[in-house]
Amino acid sequence: MEIEPGKWEAVRAAVRTAGDRFAGLFPAAPDPAAKVTADWSVADMAAHVTAIAWQYTSMVKPGQERRMPALDGPIARTTVESVSDFNEITLAEYTERDVTVLAERLRAHIDEILLATTGSDPATPVPWLGGARLPLAGVLAHLLNELLIHGRDIAVALGRPWEIPPRDAALFFELFLLGVIRLGMGTLLDGGDRPRERRIAVEFRSRYTTPVTLVLHRGEVSVEQPRRDNDIRLFFDPPTFNLVMFHRVGKPRAALAGKIVVWGRRPWLLPAFLRKLRMP
Missing domain, CATH: 3.30.1050.10 (SCP2 sterol-binding domain)
Incomplete structure (x- = not known):
């Protein structure tokens, strides 16, 4: 598959901007232990996104060992139905909860991802969850979506405004969703309804x-x-x-x-x- 050069530059710029916005949001939380969801605090959600960025620093480098080897098995067998379990395993492995440290790490991981992918072919296939494959641009689009969706989660909990720019959100559809469908979903969508003959x-x-x-x-x-x-x-x-x-x-x-x-x-x-x- 081909990735439009403009889309590649757009997703790189959007990850930088959204990362800065996200990293500037949660350190100012009055109580990092305050719940954002029934199970996750502000600090947990910040750690979740930072852990994804950390894993992606190795994923975007061919031949690089994964940052959390303990996740190799869960990564291979994860489906949409079990992503929540995978996220809990990741949070157990990634123990940092100091929001100031997390903000610094997130910015550093994004810097590393963007530096490592400078001049790369955005259509390069990258192994992902459940045997699925993403184009390299889709990896960045997924990180962008995590920053935007979870930034909104935290902002709502803190009573603060949070914008999701339409052009940035569209990159998730075009680069991630269409990318993973074109390159192969693996077992990611296993489960759900029985296959239908009806097209x-x-x-x-x-x-x-x-x-x-x-x-x-x-x-x-x-x-x-x-x-x-x-x-x-x-x-x-x-x-x-x-x-x-x-x-x-x-x-x-x-x-x-x-x-x-x-x-x-x-x-x-x-x-x-x-x-x-x-x-x-």
Whole structure:
């Protein structure tokens, strides 16, 4: 697959900006032990994102040993259904919770990632969870999404504003989601509904992405050019789409706000499609 040069530069710049914003957010928390979710504190969430960046410093370097070898087994067998378990194992391995130290480390890891990938081919395949493969640009897009989604989580808990720029959110769709589908999902989407013979084709459109069709057929998801006979057409606002996929915003709320609009010949097939193409 090819990555547009402009997208590669955009995701690199966005990771830098989002990393600085994220690293400047949580050290000022009045209480780093305050809960952001039922299970994670501000410090836990900061550690989660910093640990991902640390792992990626080795992942983007060919032949580099992983930063946390204890995760090799869990990485190989992780699916969407077990990502939460994988995250808990990672947090147990990555023990730092001093938010000032975490902010410094996060900035340093991002510096290392961007330096290591300077001049690299953004389409280079990189092994990921569950035997899936990402283009190198997709690795950065995943880190960007982690910074933006979890930055919002912390900001909401602290009562502070947090913007998710639409062009940045769109990079997750184009570089990560389409990238992993094109290069191979491995066992990442195992589980969920039984494979169906019925082909479901969903055309995705937004103001910030190139129109594309994702097809679910016999349990496999693939990428095609838009066709007139697509079952479903879906217009999406990228930040809202990402928040819906990661269960931060409900589908009815997004639809009522006009942030996700669905139409087409068979729109009732969308729930079955999304039960397969899902996020943790």
